[in-house]
Amino acid sequence: MKMSMKLPVLLKEILYPEGAVCLCCGTVSDGTRLCPACREELLYGDMLSFWRFRDLSGVSAYSLRPHRGVARSLVLQLKHGAVSGAANELASVLLPLPEGLSFSPDTVVTFVPMPASRRRERCIDHGETLARAFADRLGLPCRPLLARTKVRAHTQEGLGKTRRAANLKGVFQPLEPIHFPVLLTDDVLTTGTTALRCIESLRSAGASEITVLTATYAI
Ligand SMILES: [Zn+2]
Numbered sequence: 001m002k003m004s005m006k007l008p009v010l011l012k013e014i015l016y017p018e019g020a021v022c023l024c025c026g027t028v029s030d031g032t033r034l035c036p037a038c039r040e041e042l043l044y045g046d047m048l049s050f051w052r053f054r055d056l057s058g059v060s061a062y063s064l065r066p067h068r069g070v071a072r073s074l075v076l077q078l079k080h081g082a083v084s085g086a087a088n089e090l091a092s093v094l095l096p097l098p099e100g101l102s103f104s105p106d107t108v109v110t111f112v113p114m115p116a117s118r119r120r121e122r123c124i125d126h127g128e129t130l131a132r133a134f135a136d137r138l139g140l141p142c143r144p145l146l147a148r149t150k151v152r153a154h155t156q157e158g159l160g161k162t163r164r165a166a167n168l169k170g171v172f173q174p175l176e177p178i179h180f181p182v183l184l185t186d187d188v189l190t191t192g193t194t195a196l197r198c199i200e201s202l203r204s205a206g207a208s209e210i211t212v213l214t215a216t217y218a219i
Pocket residue numbers: 022023024025026027034035036037038039
């Protein structure tokens with residue numbers, strides 16, 4: 001437990017230690033982070049609309065579940081509740097990958113960098129936590145390839161597509177030259193604007209083989 005944790009997170013860790021209750025419905029679990037019913041729903045609840053493919057400016061983007069039910073609940077726990085265990089549940093239940101999708105061993109898993117202020121506020125970087133969980137599951141290395149510039153970007157939540165695009169212009173800068181395949185991960189794919197800005201930046205650093213993988217899709 002980190003000493004820098006804020007009080008609500010600290011209290012939650014004390015009241016609900018690892019594995020004591022289901023992350024989604026709160027029922028007492030058998031030492032796992034999801035009760036059997038929630039795990040079952042995550043595995044089979046959306047059988048007719050499992051993963052979804054989108055083309056984002058020539059990049060293949062895969063989302064593993066619709067943004068509802070248990071999958072949505074886990075994303076929100078990770079994003080707003082700073083529950084890092086939710087990332088492992090999402091990665092372990094949602095992977096293996098959609099059929100036909102595979103990655104060469106030199107692929108680097110990366111994530112959308114979070115503003116430093118929000119990282120301090122939320123105690124964890126949920127994007128990085130999820131990327132590392134996916135990377136562990138896939139047996140691939142994970143590291144930051146993008147940084148946020150000082151350009152001020154307001155939160156993307158609640159903004160329309162055009163305002164989202166303008167809001168993020170020039171925000172992401174590459175950290176190194178990229179001559180290897182990249183797997184960009186994120187929690188939820190909505191308009192795809194954030195992913196597109198990251199793709200532009202990764203391409204400017206030389207990346208020619210990019211794939212996007214998100215836990216859920218919202219639209
Ligand atoms: Zn449950």
